[in-house]
Amino acid sequence: MTHKELSLEEIHNFKGKFPKQLWYLFLSEMWERFSFYGMRGMLTLFMVDQLFMSDSDAQLRYGATQAFIYAFTFIGGLFADKIIGFRKSLFWGGLMMIAGSAILAIDPHEFFFLGLSFTVIGTGFFKPNISTMVGLLYRDGDNRRDAGFSLFYAGINIGALLGGALCVYVGKHYSWHWAFGFAGIVMTISLLTFVFTQHSLGPIGHSPLRSKLSDADESNSEGVVVSDTNQEKAEQKIPKNKRWYEYATYLGSLAAIPLIYLMIYNTRYTDYFMFTVGPLTLIYFFIEMKKHSAEAQKKLIAALLFIVFSVLFWAIYEQAGGSLSLFAARNLHSTLFGSLHLDPNSVNNGANSIFVIVFAFIFGFLWLALAKKNIEPNTVVKFGLGFLFLGAGFFIFYALRFFAGADGLSSLNVFVLAYLVVTFGELCLSPIGLSIMTKLSPKSMQGMMMGFWFLASAYGQYVAGIFGSGMAQGNENATNYEKMLNFTAGYKQFAIYALIAGVILIAISPLIRKLMQDVK
Numbered sequence: 001m002t003h004k005e006l007s008l009e010e011i012h013n014f015k016g017k018f019p020k021q022l023w024y025l026f027l028s029e030m031w032e033r034f035s036f037y038g039m040r041g042m043l044t045l046f047m048v049d050q051l052f053m054s055d056s057d058a059q060l061r062y063g064a065t066q067a068f069i070y071a072f073t074f075i076g077g078l079f080a081d082k083i084i085g086f087r088k089s090l091f092w093g094g095l096m097m098i099a100g101s102a103i104l105a106i107d108p109h110e111f112f113f114l115g116l117s118f119t120v121i122g123t124g125f126f127k128p129n130i131s132t133m134v135g136l137l138y139r140d141g142d143n144r145r146d147a148g149f150s151l152f153y154a155g156i157n158i159g160a161l162l163g164g165a166l167c168v169y170v171g172k173h174y175s176w177h178w179a180f181g182f183a184g185i186v187m188t189i190s191l192l193t194f195v196f197t198q199h200s201l202g203p204i205g206h207s208p209l210r211s212k213l214s215d216a217d218e219s220n221s222e223g224v225v226v227s228d229t230n231q232e233k234a235e236q237k238i239p240k241n242k243r244w245y246e247y248a249t250y251l252g253s254l255a256a257i258p259l260i261y262l263m264i265y266n267t268r269y270t271d272y273f274m275f276t277v278g279p280l281t282l283i284y285f286f287i288e289m290k291k292h293s294a295e296a297q298k299k300l301i302a303a304l305l306f307i308v309f310s311v312l313f314w315a316i317y318e319q320a321g322g323s324l325s326l327f328a329a330r331n332l333h334s335t336l337f338g339s340l341h342l343d344p345n346s347v348n349n350g351a352n353s354i355f356v357i358v359f360a361f362i363f364g365f366l367w368l369a370l371a372k373k374n375i376e377p378n379t380v381v382k383f384g385l386g387f388l389f390l391g392a393g394f395f396i397f398y399a400l401r402f403f404a405g406a407d408g409l410s411s412l413n414v415f416v417l418a419y420l421v422v423t424f425g426e427l428c429l430s431p432i433g434l435s436i437m438t439k440l441s442p443k444s445m446q447g448m449m450m451g452f453w454f455l456a457s458a459y460g461q462y463v464a465g466i467f468g469s470g471m472a473q474g475n476e477n478a479t480n481y482e483k484m485l486n487f488t489a490g491y492k493q494f495a496i497y498a499l500i501a502g503v504i505l506i507a508i509s510p511l512i513r514k515l516m517q518d519v520k
Contacts, residue, residue: 005199005202005203006200006201006202007202007203008202008203008204010202011137011201011202011204012137012138012139012142014137017144017147017148017368018144018147018148018151019137019138019148020200021137021197021200021201021204022134022137022148022151022152024193024194024197024198024200025130025133025134025152025155025194026151026152026154026155027155027190027193027197028090028130028190028191028193028194028197029130029152029155029156029159029190030155030156030158030159030190031159031186031187031189031190031193032094032097032126032127032130032159032187032190033155033156033157033158033159033160033163034159034160034162034163034183034186034187034190035097035101035159035163035183035184035186035187035190036097036123036127036159036160036163036183037159037160037163037164037349037353038162038163038164038166038167038168038179038182038183038186039101039104039119039163039167039180039183040066040164040321041163041164041165041167041168041321041325041345041348041349042167042168042171042176042179042180043061043062043065043116043321044058044059044062044321044322044325044326045168045171045172045325045326045329045345046108046112046171046176047061047062047112048326050108050109050176051109051112054472054476055326055469055472055476056469056472056473057469059322059323059326059465059468059469059472060267060465060466060469061264061265061267061465062321062322062465062468063267063322063461063462063463063464063465063466063468063469064263064264064267064270064462064465065116065120065264066318066321066458066461066462066464066465067270067274067458067459067461067462067465068120068260068263068264068270068273068458069119069120069123069124069458069461070454070455070456070457070458070460070461071124071273071274071277071455071458072120072121072123072124072125073123073124073127073128073450073454073455073457073458074124074128074281074448074452074454074455074458075124076089076093076124076125076126076127076128076129077128077129077132077448077449077450077452077454078448079125079249080125080128080129080132081208081444081445081446081448082208083207083208083209083245083246083249084207084245084246084249085205085206085207085208085209086129086130086132086133086204086205087129087198087201087205087206087207088207088246089125089126089129090125090126090129090130090194090205091191091194091195092122092125092249092250092253093121093122093123093124093125093126093127093129094122094126094187094190094191094194095122095191096118096119096121096122096125096253097118097119097122097123097126097184097187098122098184098187098188098191099118099122100115100116100117100118100119100122100184101115101119101180101181101183101184101185101187102115102181102184103115103118104116104180104181104183104184105177105178105180105181105184106177107177108176108177108180113261113264113265114257114261115180116260116264117257117258117260117261117264118257120260120264121253121254121256121257121260125253127454128450128453128454129205129450131152131450132438132446132450133201133204133205134148134149134152134438135149135435135437135438135439135446135450136204136205136438136446137204140439141518143368143371144368145435145438145439146364146367146368146432146435147364147365147367147368148435149432149435150360150361150363150364150367150427151360151361151364153356153360153427153430154356154357154360154361156356157352157353157354157356157357157360158353158357159186160349160350160352160353160356161350161353161354161357163183163186164346164349164350164353165346165349165350165353166182166346167179167180167182167183168343168345168346168349169343169345169346170182172343172345173343207246209245209246270462274458274459274462277455278455278459281452281455285300285304285448285452288445288448292442292445295517296442298514298515298516298517299440299441299515299516299517299519300440300441300442300445300449301515302440302512302515302516302519303436303437303440303441303449303452305512305515306379306383306433306436306437306453307452307453307455307456308456309383309387309501309505310429310433310453310456310457310460311456311459311460311463312387312460312463312497312498312501313386313387313390313425313429313460313498313501314456314457314459314460314461314464315459315460315461315463315464315467316390316394316464316467316494316497316498317390317422317425317426317460317464318460318461318464319464319467319468319491319494320348320349320352322464322465322468323467323468323471323472323487323490324348324397325345325348325349326472326487327348327484327487328344328345328347328348328415329344329345330408330480330483330484331400331404331408331409331410331480331483331484331487332344332347332409332410332411332412332415333409333410333411333412334412335412336412336413336416337413342412344412344415347412347415347416348415351415351416351419351420352419352422352423352426355419355420355423356423356426356427359423359424359427360427363427363428378509378513379432379436379516379519380505380506380508380509380512380513380516381505381506381509382428382429382432383428383429383432383433383505384502384503384504384505384506384509385425385428385502385506386425386426386427386428386429386430386432386502387425387429387498387499387501387502387505388425388498388499388502388503389421389422389424389425389426389428390422390425390426390498390502391425391494391495391496391497391498391499391502392421392425392495392499393418393419393420393421393422393423393424393425393495394418394422394491394492394494394495394498395491395492395495396414396417396418396421397415397418397488397491397495398488398489398491398492398495399414399488400414400415400418400484400488401484401485401488404481404484406481407480407481408479408480408481408482408483408484409480410484425498433453436519437449437450437452437453438450439519440516440519467490467494470490471486471487471489471490472486472487
């Protein structure tokens, strides 16, 4: 069945607060995030309980895995920009993630790192490009974009809630094979959702190779290809001498799997990779930046500052999958609000997502309401507030030591309160960060810059693993109470770092606002 392709103008001229295409991308992302966060919530616990790694080693490998996942979003964004387009990138990434989950479901003990290697590559191709397509649903200057990304972020967290809570519960109480397989099943649902709704995206996300075909198929200023042909017919028009670029992309990503395997398994190689890829990425960024006007360059410098600060944010925030996962397993009572008996690991994986689902809509509509009254905080101040909330949340994690007994078990209620405050910080920074990357980037660099934003997350994950490993160094022969003290002492340090970063950001906000120029 063929569909008449919508024009970009028709997509941009939507009525109401959200375009209909956003809901389709919302559903695809929701199921993909179920798979991703289901896997994330299991990793550290599985390595400690099933692969018998030390706390320190498990957190280093967790940090390495997460770092590579986010590092490959930069590569996925780059190849989508230059060769295969956002749609094919998303499809290929989904297939790789399904393959990784299937491998883990067969034998997670024997094939653990091999399955993770497929997942790393797959997420790199999927994650940045669906976010970029959300940004392309809006015209430049459309103040509904932040609300749209907040809604999209809610979809991320519905998936994160379901996957994070259910997969680790199935793994701990039933079967790790079924837990990993569950993640693959919902990833299949995500991919099918996209396949059957992608026609609604019009020219958004087609291969950029089409822009060189003919006068009838020219790329426009939105970074998408304008054509009245359907997707199947358009793909047949791609010149044969350009097709091999796509094939090389797919074969190259498969060839990278042994390398990813080696670097996750031996974290010393992860260090080499992270010390290399950052400087090379910055060099490439500055080379690409020089191709644009002075005004565009200033905006890109502003985007770079947001990216640099976000590394610290994620290094602290991403203790959720590392040290907080171990803390939840060992140092929390299982009773919430005096009567609810819950698995603390399911709470650790799900509390943040519940709060995002509830408050993402509230924050989104709050920004709209404040914008109408011309009192909405600018993006830099929102970032600063994000750090202040993050710091306050980690002070509450630190305060768990004051509610602990001699057995090292503390209050699940206080733990959930800390996540509520951390979530406020996340909502001030993360969905706004996705949005600001699309606002500050030239259209020809949007995929790359979205990948660059996630590369910052890679460095945050990498540092999070190092931080978590450092906190666990004294845990080998420690009592449960002593382990609790070690972790909470680290949370206090994180709180201080976050508060300092927040104050600095708010203080320099006028300078960054000048670089952003007309971007709010």
